[in-house]
Amino acid sequence: MISTFDLFKIGIGPSSSHTVGPMVAARRFRETVLARGGAARISAEIYGSLAWTGRGHGTDVAILLGLLGHAPATIDPDLTTPLSDTLRRTGDLGIPGVHFEPERDLVFNFKDILPLHTNGMRFRAYDAGDALLEDQIFYSVGGGFVVTAAEAEAVSAGDTQTPPLPFGSGRELLDLTLRTGLTIPQIQLANELTLRSREAIDAGLDAIRDAMFACIERGLRMDGELPGGLRVRRRAKRLYESLEATKLANSRPAHEIMDWISLYALAVNEENASGGRVVTAPTNGAAGIVPAVLRYTRDFCPDWNDERGRDFLLTAAAIGGLIKARASISGAEVGCQGEVGSAAAMAAAGLTAALGGSAFQIENAAEIAMEHHLGMTCDPIAGLVQVPCIERNAFGANKAVVAASLSLRGDGEHRVSLDEVIETMRQTGHDMQAKYKETSLGGLAVNVAAC
Numbered sequence: 001m002i003s004t005f006d007l008f009k010i011g012i013g014p015s016s017s018h019t020v021g022p023m024v025a026a027r028r029f030r031e032t033v034l035a036r037g038g039a040a041r042i043s044a045e046i047y048g049s050l051a052w053t054g055r056g057h058g059t060d061v062a063i064l065l066g067l068l069g070h071a072p073a074t075i076d077p078d079l080t081t082p083l084s085d086t087l088r089r090t091g092d093l094g095i096p097g098v099h100f101e102p103e104r105d106l107v108f109n110f111k112d113i114l115p116l117h118t119n120g121m122r123f124r125a126y127d128a129g130d131a132l133l134e135d136q137i138f139y140s141v142g143g144g145f146v147v148t149a150a151e152a153e154a155v156s157a158g159d160t161q162t163p164p165l166p167f168g169s170g171r172e173l174l175d176l177t178l179r180t181g182l183t184i185p186q187i188q189l190a191n192e193l194t195l196r197s198r199e200a201i202d203a204g205l206d207a208i209r210d211a212m213f214a215c216i217e218r219g220l221r222m223d224g225e226l227p228g229g230l231r232v233r234r235r236a237k238r239l240y241e242s243l244e245a246t247k248l249a250n251s252r253p254a255h256e257i258m259d260w261i262s263l264y265a266l267a268v269n270e271e272n273a274s275g276g277r278v279v280t281a282p283t284n285g286a287a288g289i290v291p292a293v294l295r296y297t298r299d300f301c302p303d304w305n306d307e308r309g310r311d312f313l314l315t316a317a318a319i320g321g322l323i324k325a326r327a328s329i330s331g332a333e334v335g336c337q338g339e340v341g342s343a344a345a346m347a348a349a350g351l352t353a354a355l356g357g358s359a360f361q362i363e364n365a366a367e368i369a370m371e372h373h374l375g376m377t378c379d380p381i382a383g384l385v386q387v388p389c390i391e392r393n394a395f396g397a398n399k400a401v402v403a404a405s406l407s408l409r410g411d412g413e414h415r416v417s418l419d420e421v422i423e424t425m426r427q428t429g430h431d432m433q434a435k436y437k438e439t440s441l442g443g444l445a446v447n448v449a450a451c
């Protein structure tokens with residue numbers, strides 16, 4: 001079972017797989033070393049996509065912060081640079097016996113890829129005689145999820161917890177709704193109740209919603225250039241001011257509503273690109289789509305209340321969990337169709353549920369949104385989660401609303417199933433050339449000058 005709280009994680013930007021995941025892995029390794037009383041030296045080595053795009057994604061800083069014991073959900077985004085700078089100066093991790101020199105002990109391995117996933121990390125600890133004390137491999141498999149090799153094998157062997165209402169496909173989910181009479185958010189909630197109390201679930205969902213909206217609010221206030229040297233200017237603030245200035249005008253184009261949806265997504269992704277506090281949904285690169293559509297639901301659709309917001313998130317998580325289990329939500333595995341496409345499918349499903357759509361309409365909305373992202377590659381310029389990522393979220397959010405609207409105006413009957421489109425996404429990602437999967441070795445990344 002993939003929990004709603006695994007898919008929606010409060011963390012920091014710019015990348016769930018390349019920032020959040022490595023920080024989590026490094027922190028886990030720190031705890032291992034602390035449990036054995038320390039070491040004389042430790043090293044971290046990153047492979048594949050983490051090495052190729054790691055500097056732009058802040059992977060090195062994330063690993064330093066994780067080794068210092070910080071977690072993505074609690075670290076103050078304004079302290080990431082000062083903390084890592086101090087570590088580079090002092091070498092002090094707070095682990096007995098260890099002096100860590102990032103230039104020597106943090107290695108970008110551009111040649112090799114670890115066997116189970118392109119986002120591999122290897123942490124080692126040595127004693128004073130340079131004998132190996134600990135040797136751990138982690139994989140950051142997308143959306144901030146981190147597994148060891150043994151954990152990855154346990155999942156593929158089916159050695160996982162079974163929820164009371166399990167579903168492994170869109171078809172099974174629809175059958176469950178027919179058999180039990182429950183809605184999709186009610187089914188997801190019943191499964192969540194095996195992990196947490198109802199009060200904890202409601203509070204957790206509300207905290208996710210609040211973190212998403214707070215991210216939008218901060219993004220609307222910030223101005224200036226995004227970090228990284230690409231000289232990309234933030235534009236959410238100016239767009240917001242422009243929309244506010246014409247709010248009471250007599251003649252406004254009907255398509256203005258698309259600007260509001262775009263605005264919310266731009267605000268989140270500009271915050272993400274600057275390393276701010278965001279909610280992984282289901283990844284950081286695609287973190288603007290679910291919040292944008294959720295905010296659109298609150299501000300522009302009738303009958304908003306807390307319960308509708310929770311139904312939105314539970315439904316989006318049910319769909320995101322299916323996509324993760326049956327294909328991937330990782331740009332490094334299947335390209336941007338797996339990040340922005342998945343987020344759009346989740347948001348479309350959530351909006352349809354919040355507006356009272358049936359289970360069949362929800363499945364239809366998710367299918368439409370995913371279908372029209374098929375084939376989309378991942379080619380961020382300079383390895384920064386800025387171009388094309390930020391605008392791409394604005395498009396994904398608008399497509400999600402179109403998908404929900406089309407579905408709600410139908411009866412849920414449709415030709416292509418969600419399962420078929422997820423499988424198509426998986427196969428397309430498998431066939432996609434490696435250079436289009438978060439390596440910055442193809443596409444826009446090689447055709448647009450980075451400076």
Ligand code: SF4
Pocket residue numbers: 285286331335336337339340377378379380385386388389392438
């Ligand atoms: S192009 Fe898409 S998949 Fe790649 S980093 Fe940007 S948002 Fe993520």
